[in-house]
Amino acid sequence: MSATSRTLLARGANLSAVVLLVFGPFILYPLGGLFLLSVRTKSGMSIDPYLRFFSDPTSLEVIHTTLAIVLASAAVATIVGVALAALLFYLPFRGSTMLVRLMELFVAFPSFLVAFTLIFLYGTQGSVNVFLVHTFHLSHAPIDFLYGFGGIVFAEVIYYTPFVVRPTLTALTLIDERVVEAARSLGASPALVARRVILPMALPGIVAGSILCFLFIMNEFGILLVLGSAKLITLPLSIYSAATVDLDLQAAATQAAVMLVASLSVFVVYRRVTRAGTRSHARG
Amino acid sequence: MAETLPRAAAAPKAAAAREPASGVRIAGLTVELGGRVVLEDLSAEVARGEFVTVLGNSGCGKTTLLRYIAGFVPARQGEVWIGARNVTEVPPHQRNIGLLYQNYALFPHMTVFENVAFGLRARNAPSAEVRERVAAALKSVRMEGFDSYRPAQLSGGMQQRIALARALVIKPDILLLDEPVSALDANLRAAVRTEIKLLHEAMPELAVIYVTHDREDALMLSDRVMLLREGRIAQMGTPQELYDRPRDRFVATYLGLANFLSPDAVARTLPGIGLPPRGEAGAFCLRPESLRLDDGGPGRLVGEVLRCEWHGSAVLLAVRSAECAEPVMVETARRGRVPEPGERVVLSYVAEDCVFVRD
Amino acid sequence: MPVARRRTLALAGLRFLTGAVCLWLFAVPGLVVIVSAFASDWVATVLPTSFTLRWFEHFDATDVDAMLTSFEVAGMVAALGTILGLWLAISLNPLEGRRLGGLLDAVIMVPNSVPSVVLGLAVLLAYHAPPLDISGSWAIVVLVQTALVMPFCYRMCAAALKQEIPVFREAAASLGAPPAMVLRRVILPLLEPAIRASVALAFAFSIGDLGATLMVYPPGFATVPIVVIEDVERGFYYRASALALILLVLSLASLVLVAGRGRRAKVAAVAMER
Numbered sequence: 001m002s003a004t005s006r007t008l009l010a011r012g013a014n015l016s017a018v019v020l021l022v023f024g025p026f027i028l029y030p031l032g033g034l035f036l037l038s039v040r041t042k043s044g045m046s047i048d049p050y051l052r053f054f055s056d057p058t059s060l061e062v063i064h065t066t067l068a069i070v071l072a073s074a075a076v077a078t079i080v081g082v083a084l085a086a087l088l089f090y091l092p093f094r095g096s097t098m099l100v101r102l103m104e105l106f107v108a109f110p111s112f113l114v115a116f117t118l119i120f121l122y123g124t125q126g127s128v129n130v131f132l133v134h135t136f137h138l139s140h141a142p143i144d145f146l147y148g149f150g151g152i153v154f155a156e157v158i159y160y161t162p163f164v165v166r167p168t169l170t171a172l173t174l175i176d177e178r179v180v181e182a183a184r185s186l187g188a189s190p191a192l193v194a195r196r197v198i199l200p201m202a203l204p205g206i207v208a209g210s211i212l213c214f215l216f217i218m219n220e221f222g223i224l225l226v227l228g229s230a231k232l233i234t235l236p237l238s239i240y241s242a243a244t245v246d247l248d249l250q251a252a253a254t255q256a257a258v259m260l261v262a263s264l265s266v267f268v269v270y271r272r273v274t275r276a277g278t279r280s281h282a283r284g
Numbered sequence: 285m286a287e288t289l290p291r292a293a294a295a296p297k298a299a300a301a302r303e304p305a306s307g308v309r310i311a312g313l314t315v316e317l318g319g320r321v322v323l324e325d326l327s328a329e330v331a332r333g334e335f336v337t338v339l340g341n342s343g344c345g346k347t348t349l350l351r352y353i354a355g356f357v358p359a360r361q362g363e364v365w366i367g368a369r370n371v372t373e374v375p376p377h378q379r380n381i382g383l384l385y386q387n388y389a390l391f392p393h394m395t396v397f398e399n400v401a402f403g404l405r406a407r408n409a410p411s412a413e414v415r416e417r418v419a420a421a422l423k424s425v426r427m428e429g430f431d432s433y434r435p436a437q438l439s440g441g442m443q444q445r446i447a448l449a450r451a452l453v454i455k456p457d458i459l460l461l462d463e464p465v466s467a468l469d470a471n472l473r474a475a476v477r478t479e480i481k482l483l484h485e486a487m488p489e490l491a492v493i494y495v496t497h498d499r500e501d502a503l504m505l506s507d508r509v510m511l512l513r514e515g516r517i518a519q520m521g522t523p524q525e526l527y528d529r530p531r532d533r534f535v536a537t538y539l540g541l542a543n544f545l546s547p548d549a550v551a552r553t554l555p556g557i558g559l560p561p562r563g564e565a566g567a568f569c570l571r572p573e574s575l576r577l578d579d580g581g582p583g584r585l586v587g588e589v590l591r592c593e594w595h596g597s598a599v600l601l602a603v604r605s606a607e608c609a610e611p612v613m614v615e616t617a618r619r620g621r622v623p624e625p626g627e628r629v630v631l632s633y634v635a636e637d638c639v640f641v642r643d
Numbered sequence: 644m645p646v647a648r649r650r651t652l653a654l655a656g657l658r659f660l661t662g663a664v665c666l667w668l669f670a671v672p673g674l675v676v677i678v679s680a681f682a683s684d685w686v687a688t689v690l691p692t693s694f695t696l697r698w699f700e701h702f703d704a705t706d707v708d709a710m711l712t713s714f715e716v717a718g719m720v721a722a723l724g725t726i727l728g729l730w731l732a733i734s735l736n737p738l739e740g741r742r743l744g745g746l747l748d749a750v751i752m753v754p755n756s757v758p759s760v761v762l763g764l765a766v767l768l769a770y771h772a773p774p775l776d777i778s779g780s781w782a783i784v785v786l787v788q789t790a791l792v793m794p795f796c797y798r799m800c801a802a803a804l805k806q807e808i809p810v811f812r813e814a815a816a817s818l819g820a821p822p823a824m825v826l827r828r829v830i831l832p833l834l835e836p837a838i839r840a841s842v843a844l845a846f847a848f849s850i851g852d853l854g855a856t857l858m859v860y861p862p863g864f865a866t867v868p869i870v871v872i873e874d875v876e877r878g879f880y881y882r883a884s885a886l887a888l889i890l891l892v893l894s895l896a897s898l899v900l901v902a903g904r905g906r907r908a909k910v911a912a913v914a915m916e917r
Contacts, residue, residue: 007375011737018734019747022727026790027753030765037768080664087661091654099665104911106669107844108894110851110868113887116875117675120685131689158668166915212915219758221854222868226875236758236854243764243858253768256761267756271749318740354817376816377825383817389810393832402828403818454819 038253049254066234073156074214081164103162112222171205306367306457313362337502340512382451382459390435397431403454421453549607554583572615574637583633679884698885720849728796755794763858792845803837843901847894
């Protein structure tokens, strides 16, 4: 046997081992089992659980809530993130790199803690309310948005804005300064340069960050566990309560399967976008 | 090939000690990368002690050829022999080659000493021998005393020399160099070129394959040049052969400036020249230095000077002539009178300088 | 006022605003955890009136158990996740640019692209019944968290293997080093920064995970985030803060000490951008 085919054989054996020992037990077996359980009913395999889920007004409400929170949070996080990244990049000041590093440390900060700290600040007994009541001699707390749509979106925006800032900063850094200078030398105003040169060049990075942010907000659990209420239940929260409170594993598995499909669809879109981005970079 | 024989004969002792002689032979090589044929049915031989430059534009397959010889690129077809050994199926680490990268590829986590010693350790050399040979190798590239430096502490030229020492200390059968001077600035480039030339002369049995896109490298260093074009050999021969007797237009222009006169134009301006075989499309190539600014003949071209280019040691004239679609380039010494733009001039040439090249 | 002067002032204002918004959004959460962990009382006042170590002194057996569990689990997850991630990265490296490689690469990233509760539920369902029932042991917590951090560990090593290492690996092979020597003497030493970063990130993620662990943890294996959440739900805010502070210190320490300076940006790039 030749050396080349021996190498190929060893490589094949190793790859099989990887699939068998890593992909199998950690990814494929659990997630595959989830799908199996979701379609296994007393009367055999059936898609009834899905039909039941999608015809139940409660679950439609859950989907609606999830989408509303995700769209609002991702939109705000994208706008704030892009604005902050552009300001930090084009108007640097002493300490601005420190701020970027601070944002990077958010990877080590559990999301539910962000929600928790908001209680100290914006809860009805929180500092901000106390301050306002004392200063303006009010009879009751003026700010009361925390345990509702606004509070959840606020927490999501705080936690996930860095996920837009980072890739936007990276995209801005990658823009060749000479291209910007060339545009300026051709007589373009700063506004025109921003709109016609910088934005199109940074757009792939911004879109990628925004989609990733969308995916993570959709998957978010901790923030909703702290700030969510009976009225505001998103899909991950609903899966959690179906499994641990109602102890209805079948319903939990069905919802989880729906969630899985939704998340993976967004993930596929993200891969497409980033792949296209790197490919056009490589060509250019 | 003839050029290499005297050198090989000059070192009969070394040749006897290292039987079998180790040149490189490539037969019928076809390489396909990502669905694209990069090298097509390429066969060539590099003799022991020979310095061959592989020349070509980026994307012509020259680096792929080098990496194939080193064992890093799989071939669809073909064989490679080092000396009498068929190494087609031999993994890279058993081929006994020296490889020098454009960016040196010194291991950043090792000292200079450890970098140079790496190949000897891979061959399980005893430590006393390792020390001795590393010291000798560093001395040969004038880098003794830098043993404990890290690559990052050295300049580009120094890193280059360490990389050379690392590649040569293992006494490779062949040395493969991938654009070793293109990352250096012009002055350093000339110095390193000379250094490589001297090192090769000190190791007369070592076959060297040197990949470059720079014709200066090729003309100055090599015993023979292999000019690649789109994965095929455009022409292989001594630098003089490629320069003076190019096979086609591509070879002629790659090696330097060339004027192309149609067979009809030559027949009109130089009576009695042998015309090319019937049915072959092509032109006669005339180098700028083969044209004289006088009417001494026998070939004569009449034209008007368009512009003069100052090239330091010589002056290059662009002359518009009715016999040639492109301006005719003429090199003339800067001494004596240089015609001015607009002036009418007569150019003369001889039949021996006209080479028929295919399109 | 001259135009140039007005412009300078406006820019200074913008800079100040940027800094203020960043601090407000991203620094205040951390500060609140610190302040509340040491506050003796923070009700009906803008800032705590006095500070105390009481909340740390009064940790009970549950809290201490949770800290030990978190620490042990995170250590195991960091080690296991990094080993598996390294193995995946080295195994998939030759498939770079091929369809199978792209597919496997995407599948590895799946656990991090689905909600942690979904992953937790799937692992719970898969391992609470024969053929393999580990739902009563710490192993299920380690398993689910390893699945969760593996994508990052893999990415960290894969990025280094793809960008920095191929040329050195070839140089080593050309010098006659057999594959085992290339791995030991060249690839692994050059991967060291990536491995450290992977360990740090896996440790931080593992210690801070809530969703997946909440789904699978057997009685007696609650981790710090779970105890913190329970405290928050019962209104024990200061104790929750004190525990949370310990959690934060542990995960920041791992990032700073293990990943080391200058590697943090890389960690953030992998964690936030992929």
